[in-house]
Amino acid sequence: MTDPLSTPSPSWLLGGNLLKNDWIYRFLRSRWYPGIIQWPTLIVFMVIMFQLMLGPSVTHDNFGSALTWVLWWPIIPIIFLFLGRFWCAICPFATINDLVQNFVGNNRPVPKFLKKYGVWIIDALFIFITWSDHVWGIVENPVGSGILLLMLTTGVVASGAFFERRMFCRHLCFLGGLAGNYAQAGMISLHGTPEICAKCNTASCYKGTETAPGCPIFEFPKTMQSSANCVLCGDCIKNCPNGSIQLTMRPPTTELWFVHKPKVEAAFLAAVIMGIVFVQNVTMLEVWGSILSWLERVTGTTSYYVTFSITFAVAIALPVSLLAWASIVATKYNKASFVDNFTRFGYAIIALDLAAHIAHNLFHLLAEGKSIWYTGVEIFGVESHGASPALAGMATIQTLQFGLLGLGFVGSLYIVYRIARSNFQGDVVWATFKPYAVLMGVLGILNVMLFTLPMSMRM
Amino acid sequence: MAQTKNHRWLICGSAISMLFLLLPNMVQAHGGDERTRIMIGEYLLTPVFAKPPKTGDNFVYMQIVNGTGKPVSGAQVEISAKTVENTNPHQEDGANGADMMNSMADMQGMHAMHGMGSSPTTAPIHDMSSMKSMDTAPTQAPFNELPPSSGDYFGVITFSAPGHWKLNTHFTINGQMFNADFPVDVGDRSSSFAITALAAFIGLNALIIWIASFTKRNPVSV
Numbered sequence: 001m002t003d004p005l006s007t008p009s010p011s012w013l014l015g016g017n018l019l020k021n022d023w024i025y026r027f028l029r030s031r032w033y034p035g036i037i038q039w040p041t042l043i044v045f046m047v048i049m050f051q052l053m054l055g056p057s058v059t060h061d062n063f064g065s066a067l068t069w070v071l072w073w074p075i076i077p078i079i080f081l082f083l084g085r086f087w088c089a090i091c092p093f094a095t096i097n098d099l100v101q102n103f104v105g106n107n108r109p110v111p112k113f114l115k116k117y118g119v120w121i122i123d124a125l126f127i128f129i130t131w132s133d134h135v136w137g138i139v140e141n142p143v144g145s146g147i148l149l150l151m152l153t154t155g156v157v158a159s160g161a162f163f164e165r166r167m168f169c170r171h172l173c174f175l176g177g178l179a180g181n182y183a184q185a186g187m188i189s190l191h192g193t194p195e196i197c198a199k200c201n202t203a204s205c206y207k208g209t210e211t212a213p214g215c216p217i218f219e220f221p222k223t224m225q226s227s228a229n230c231v232l233c234g235d236c237i238k239n240c241p242n243g244s245i246q247l248t249m250r251p252p253t254t255e256l257w258f259v260h261k262p263k264v265e266a267a268f269l270a271a272v273i274m275g276i277v278f279v280q281n282v283t284m285l286e287v288w289g290s291i292l293s294w295l296e297r298v299t300g301t302t303s304y305y306v307t308f309s310i311t312f313a314v315a316i317a318l319p320v321s322l323l324a325w326a327s328i329v330a331t332k333y334n335k336a337s338f339v340d341n342f343t344r345f346g347y348a349i350i351a352l353d354l355a356a357h358i359a360h361n362l363f364h365l366l367a368e369g370k371s372i373w374y375t376g377v378e379i380f381g382v383e384s385h386g387a388s389p390a391l392a393g394m395a396t397i398q399t400l401q402f403g404l405l406g407l408g409f410v411g412s413l414y415i416v417y418r419i420a421r422s423n424f425q426g427d428v429v430w431a432t433f434k435p436y437a438v439l440m441g442v443l444g445i446l447n448v449m450l451f452t453l454p455m456s457m458r459m
Numbered sequence: 460m461a462q463t464k465n466h467r468w469l470i471c472g473s474a475i476s477m478l479f480l481l482l483p484n485m486v487q488a489h490g491g492d493e494r495t496r497i498m499i500g501e502y503l504l505t506p507v508f509a510k511p512p513k514t515g516d517n518f519v520y521m522q523i524v525n526g527t528g529k530p531v532s533g534a535q536v537e538i539s540a541k542t543v544e545n546t547n548p549h550q551e552d553g554a555n556g557a558d559m560m561n562s563m564a565d566m567q568g569m570h571a572m573h574g575m576g577s578s579p580t581t582a583p584i585h586d587m588s589s590m591k592s593m594d595t596a597p598t599q600a601p602f603n604e605l606p607p608s609s610g611d612y613f614g615v616i617t618f619s620a621p622g623h624w625k626l627n628t629h630f631t632i633n634g635q636m637f638n639a640d641f642p643v644d645v646g647d648r649s650s651s652f653a654i655t656a657l658a659a660f661i662g663l664n665a666l667i668i669w670i671a672s673f674t675k676r677n678p679v680s681v
Contacts, residue, residue, distance in 0.1 A: 053653045057514045104671040143653045150660040157664045161671030287605045289520030289613035
């Protein structure tokens with residue numbers, strides 16, 4: 001077995017292999033990883049579930065709501081940016097899946113339709129869950145949040161009970177779909193060393209060994225070209241007999257510059273996420289009531305199902321239509337098919353998605369962050385009514401939000417440029433770049449407009 | 460083949476069970492679409508809940524138009540909420556008056572508190588004589604006009620318990636104060652529903668695990 005530590009390289013932090021760092025290498029190969037983080041996370045999850053289902057009925061007072069929607073949900077996209085899908089390695093749903101599988105797992109193969117349409121199902125679930133959050137009030141109601149988590153747990157239990165590995169995480173988890181997109185813009189990458197893997201016939205990383213199971217997400221590091229489905233669980237590092245696995249840091253969005261096999265469903269999800277960020281922003285703005293009022297007058301109905309669904313459909317359709325428009329325009333110059341353009345350049349929206357997503361949630365984290373403490377101590381009878389939940393002032397938050405949006409916009413523009421350059425030559429590169437630059441400009445301006453308006457809080 | 464059938468039944472069963480878990484919420488969500496309109500002097504008020512009112516935070520907006528149907532802008536609008544006793548058996552196991560008022564104070568947690576002026580004009584539209592309001596000091600949620608000069612006012616009200624509540628609207632136009640009450644039925648998001656959902660969850664998951672352990676011991680070939 002080759003020990004990667006035996007190959008001297010001082011540059012492990014600067015684009016080199018992080019596994020050359022003794023501490024990181026030993027930690028990831030340790031039998032305690034990821035369990036040492038997984039199990040405490042599961043315990044916190046159970047506390048959250050208890051609070052959501054049986055704690056205070058008002059979101060404002062519920063510790064589970066605060067932990068879920070003010071802490072976890074805002075920091076999750078930040079984790080995806082810095083650590084890729086590491087969250088998925090310690091996610092309580094994954095732990096439950098493994099637990100059930102160990103006891104009663106039938107380990108049946110993944111149904112073919114899930115392999116074929118999994119990402120589309122994830123897209124649909126993501127849209128449905130966001131829609132249902134607004135219509136049935138999941139976030140603003142602790143029990144609603146609890147039921148969502150119970151339903152996901154049921155899906156995970158069924159997956160662990162009947163199917164092999166983490167079928168739910170790979171093919172059905174709506175957050176996994178989001179994580180897959182964001183991880184590609186992330187700063188960490190795990191992959192095999194091509195020269196070493198080329199000589200390997202054991203495929204221990206995929207199949208597993210006595211040391212650790214095979215890749216839970218059905219990835220094969222030898223051929224893996226994307227971080228979308230790597231959860232950094234460390235199993236392949238433990239299993240590889242040749243020390244082939246590398247863990248490297250990279251500038252954000254690097255992977256999106258060269259997507260080898262772009263998928264239309266992932267590009268569609270990127271556009272949909274932008275629409276969902278619009279919806280989340282619009283419905284939290286204080287002008288939302290006036291928009292609803294106007295919609296009711298126009299449609300002649302007071303049904304929230306109707307008015308919200310119209311808003312939702314428009315918000316989702318807007319970035320998808322704009323991406324489609326840019327792709328049609330680009331087709332005239334680069335002669336590629338509409339679908340090819342839509343698929344390739346859809347990935348460029350991910351940087352702006354991630355920035356807008358973090359910026360939106362930064363408001364909740366920084367304007368309501370202290371509510372985590374207040375609701376936590378309230379369990380022990382310490383009242384803190386009337387105290388400000390803010391960790392930072394609005395001016396600071398807005399500065400950070402606009403800074404993030406700026407970075408996301410530049411990131412998306414640069415991805416467009418790199419994709420255009422890697423697929424076309426000469427004048428076609430800039431001719432292709434222009435319509436997508438307009439797209440990113442429009443999406444960026446829309447985001448800036450939404451972030452300038454006053455927003456309501458979750459707690 | 461038998462295994463495939465088994466899978467289908469399991470998937471269908473899981474889907475149906477999840478729908479049952481959702482159903483109570485869906486039924487509640489339909490409950491609040493009826494529109495209350497209140498005529499006070501020459502002004503017509505239309506309070507609208509963004510979603511059917513339930514325990515917890517509720518986004519509410521208020522349209523105010525004058526006798527000619529023109530939106531009235533520049534009004535100062537506040538709404539206070541009181542529970543109405545003995546109208547809903549669920550209230551007894553929900554919260555007592557003190558708890559409710561504590562929770563109503565919570566409603567102000569993130570919204571500035573405004574002092575309550577006297578109300579020379581009170582115009583209750585609905586007959587509230589059969590309801591007995593709790594004698595507690597009401598608190599107000601200030602409403603903002605958004606967008607400015609639109610005649611639409613927006614605010615957040617928190618209900619701590621399900622049942623019948625009375626919303627008291629105070630608004631000041633051109634220095635003249637108006638006051639009106641209107642009743643609201645607040646849906647239950649209480650622990651009884653949560654316990655039902657938990658029971659369904661435990662039952663369904665126990666069933667899944669039992670079936671899995673059974674099929675693991677007795678594998679069925681395709």
